[in-house]
Amino acid sequence: MKIGIDAITFDVAKIHLPIKTLAKTRNIDPEKLEKGLGLLKMTLPDTHQDTVVFGANALTKLIIDQAIDLKDVARIYVGTESAIDSSKPISSFLVALMEEEFGENSLSECDVVDFTFACIGGVDAMQNCIDFVTLNPTKKAIVVATDFAKYDLNSTGEYTQGAGALAMLITSDPRIIAFENNWATSTKGVFDFFKPYRTISKTAITGNETNEAWFENLESEIEIHKDQPVFDGQYSNQCYMDRTRDAYFSFKKLKNTTETVYDSWKSIVMHLPYAFQGRRMLSEIYALDGSNTTISGNEDAIEYQNKLKETSKSDAYKTFVTEKLMPAEIASSLIGNLYTGSIFMGLLSTLAHHYDTKKEISGTTFGFLAYGSGSKSKVFEGTIQPNWKSAMTSIHLFETLEKSFEIDFEAYEKLHKKEQKMSVQVPKSEWTLDHIETENPNLLGARYYKWAE
Numbered sequence: 352m353k354i355g356i357d358a359i360t361f362d363v364a365k366i367h368l369p370i371k372t373l374a375k376t377r378n379i380d381p382e383k384l385e386k387g388l389g390l391l392k393m394t395l396p397d398t399h400q401d402t403v404v405f406g407a408n409a410l411t412k413l414i415i416d417q418a419i420d421l422k423d424v425a426r427i428y429v430g431t432e433s434a435i436d437s438s439k440p441i442s443s444f445l446v447a448l449m450e451e452e453f454g455e456n457s458l459s460e461c462d463v464v465d466f467t468f469a470c471i472g473g474v475d476a477m478q479n480c481i482d483f484v485t486l487n488p489t490k491k492a493i494v495v496a497t498d499f500a501k502y503d504l505n506s507t508g509e510y511t512q513g514a515g516a517l518a519m520l521i522t523s524d525p526r527i528i529a530f531e532n533n534w535a536t537s538t539k540g541v542f543d544f545f546k547p548y549r550t551i552s553k554t555a556i557t558g559n560e561t562n563e564a565w566f567e568n569l570e571s572e573i574e575i576h577k578d579q580p581v582f583d584g585q586y587s588n589q590c591y592m593d594r595t596r597d598a599y600f601s602f603k604k605l606k607n608t609t610e611t612v613y614d615s616w617k618s619i620v621m622h623l624p625y626a627f628q629g630r631r632m633l634s635e636i637y638a639l640d641g642s643n644t645t646i647s648g649n650e651d652a653i654e655y656q657n658k659l660k661e662t663s664k665s666d667a668y669k670t671f672v673t674e675k676l677m678p679a680e681i682a683s684s685l686i687g688n689l690y691t692g693s694i695f696m697g698l699l700s701t702l703a704h705h706y707d708t709k710k711e712i713s714g715t716t717f718g719f720l721a722y723g724s725g726s727k728s729k730v731f732e733g734t735i736q737p738n739w740k741s742a743m744t745s746i747h748l749f750e751t752l753e754k755s756f757e758i759d760f761e762a763y764e765k766l767h768k769k770e771q772k773m774s775v776q777v778p779k780s781e782w783t784l785d786h787i788e789t790e791n792p793n794l795l796g797a798r799y800y801k802w803a804e
């Protein structure tokens with residue numbers, strides 16, 4: 352029995368800052384960002400948008416476009432690392448909004464939960480849903496991956512920001528892609544990128560040593576939540592390379608093959624925190640699993656790195672990248688990082704590219720290399736199904752991204768610093784964050800959403 356993705360929808364932030372504008376203001380060589388990292392635009396949420404809004408928009412579109420009867424949906428599992436509450440999951444908000452739109456109690460028997468493991472939570476959610484549908488082939492599950500990749504101003508992550516969501520319908524006999532039951536994992540607990548609870552001492556804020564109540568906070572430490580991560584960029588790259596390499600070779604063992612696995616993949620879809628991360632990180636796997644590898648494993652660290660650099664600059668590797676990785680990069684260049692959604696956006700970008708260029712990819716196998724900081728990689732593969740094109744007719748990925756609204760640097764900084772109070776663009780036919788409760792003590796911080804006609 353085949354299980355996989357039957358339909359995909361997306362909702363990406365509709366405003367963007369051109370990378371050239373950021374490069375100019377930050378005094379960075381634009382060529383480094385455009386040609387070195389593959390960045391063109393970075394999207395960011397408007398004042399009325401958050402991760403619930405993106406997820407709800409993608410999900411509403413999926414339900415309407417695919418005429419899904421919610422009685423058939425047994426699970427809505429969300430992948431996110433941008434939760435807006437430490438207890439109430441985004442999936443709980445989504446249920447409320449979907450019931451508002453599609454009828455009271457229409458999802459009352461649906462199991463919902465959020466999965467958090469940095470950027471790999473969406474893949475974890477999907478693997479779980481696939482297992483569920485394998486056991487219950489008449490049922491359907493939906494995976495939503497929603498995130499806001501926000502980095503500190505002036506940090507090395509600043510040019511990799513992005514925001515949006517994807518929703519995927521998981522069924523038996525899927526139209527788009529069916530996954531094989533080989534999932535290889537590599538895990539190691541590290542601090543490459545994380546979003547810790549932080550504190551500031553009350554004394555530092557009030558200048559007062561006596562721990563007097565401060566806006567009803569009785570603790571001497573004031574807790575701070577930030578969307579921006581603590582991270583070490585180059586170390587996170589090393590963790591990404593180590594985990595994906597180990598998961599790849601575990602996958603090879605699972606398949607019990609001595610052949611070069613990536614040769615059997617028409618396209619390779621990786622987690623893309625920025626467009627060229629995959630091509631920059633994959634050269635090691637390319638060299639190690641290649642039939643004519645020049646790497647023996649006995650080199651010292653410097654020689655090993657030099658050989659990898661040589662490999663990554665070779666014509667053969669460039670051709671490999673153009674054939675197998677480039678289609679997934681196109682959307683990433685125009686969006687930025689979607690954290691949990693990035694790998695699925697890479698899949699959608701690949702499908703849209705082949706659809707728009709009229710390439711037949713039915714029956715070909717795609718390889719997936721997922722990564723989440725902290726850290727974990729999963730490697731798996733799937734086969735494109737004969738009816739994949741019928742699931743692409745309503746997608747319009749690149750046309751939609753083309754319509755993104757350009758903002759200037761001043762507007763970007765105001766949004767980043769939360770100084771912008773009014774929407775930059777008037778919302779239309781989409782969910783919006785209406786207000787956050789500030790008075791009622793039993794509902795303090797409750798977030799309310801509404802549909803903008």
Ligand SMILES: CC(=O)CC(=O)SCCNC(=O)CCNC(=O)[C@H](O)C(C)(C)COP(=O)(O)OP(=O)(O)OC[C@H]1O[C@@H](n2cnc3c(N)ncnc32)[C@H](O)[C@@H]1OP(=O)(O)O
Nearest residue numbers: 382383386387388470507508584585587588591624631724
């Ligand atoms: C966060 C997640 O989503 C989870 C993860 O994946 S973790 C792994 C990724 N980590 C992150 O995304 C964390 C946030 N990002 C960062 O810290 C940084 O953006 C980064 C570490 C990813 C990149 O760091 P950086 O210091 O800006 O770039 P750097 O590593 O020097 O690479 C610049 C590239 O541009 C190239 N370049 C520089 N100037 C150039 C020019 N004028 N023309 C063309 N290319 C140029 C360099 O040669 C280099 O490419 P190669 O190594 O492939 O040759």
